[in-house]
Amino acid sequence: EAGVAQSPRYKIIEKRQSVAFWCNPISGHATLYWYQQILGQGPKLLIQFQNNGVVDDSQLPKDRFSAERLKGVDSTLKIQPAKLEDSAVYLCASSSSPETQYFGPGTRLLVL
Amino acid sequence: AQKITQTQPGMFVQEKEAVTLDCTYDTSDPSYGLFWYKQPSSGEMIFLIYQGSYDQQNATEGRYSLNFQKARKSANLVISASQLGDSAMYFCAMRQRAGNMLTFGGGTRLMVKP
Numbered sequence: 001e002a003g004v005a006q007s008p009r010y011k012i013i014e015k016r017q018s019v020a021f022w023c024n025p026i027s028g029h030a031t032l033y034w035y036q037q038i039l040g041q042g043p044k045l046l047i048q049f050q051n052n053g054v055v056d057d058s059q060l061p062k063d064r065f066s067a068e069r070l071k072g073v074d075s076t077l078k079i080q081p082a083k084l085e086d087s088a089v090y091l092c093a094s095s096s097s098p099e100t101q102y103f104g105p106g107t108r109l110l111v112l
Numbered sequence: 113a114q115k116i117t118q119t120q121p122g123m124f125v126q127e128k129e130a131v132t133l134d135c136t137y138d139t140s141d142p143s144y145g146l147f148w149y150k151q152p153s154s155g156e157m158i159f160l161i162y163q164g165s166y167d168q169q170n171a172t173e174g175r176y177s178l179n180f181q182k183a184r185k186s187a188n189l190v191i192s193a194s195q196l197g198d199s200a201m202y203f204c205a206m207r208q209r210a211g212n213m214l215t216f217g218g219g220t221r222l223m224v225k226p
Binding site for chain 2: 029031033035041043044045048055056065089093095098099100101102104105106108111
């Protein structure tokens, strides 16, 4: 079974630029999550989707971050405009049950 | 609010010995789940083990076991027979009942000495 796929793996941008990350969850997983992991910390949830609906986006900085999950499969997370403090690893995860949550390899973002 | 605490920022263990990584949690929900993940330097989060709050037995997965003490609100990870490849960051996480999102602790860096 293929795992969670993410791209790109690395991205370097200048502040105030835009960036987008893509995630393809494990086939059949209805729930998809985006987490932000700042260096030296544990991941923090940004947004959770159930199929193509948003379950929780309370920690998403909505003035600059947006996410969508069209057709309940792939998802895109966008930052516009980026700030220096957005430098982090962005992890996508998916699950089919409460007992499991599988993560992708992450996208490392550096904002200069 | 849910909170996960990992009090050991870093630990050393000799190869082939067992090691325990501490995790305490705080929640008012009677139904919750506890996870442990391994994060090597490559950055991926690797699922290790899961314990549900109503599970009667401590979870085990190969060399990993979870020492679940519900009354003390602790969920320590025990790694038996440590290997050099076990060197990584280890994160404890808790699932809320209200949703399946995870709240993570700050992590413990484990270093296995040959």
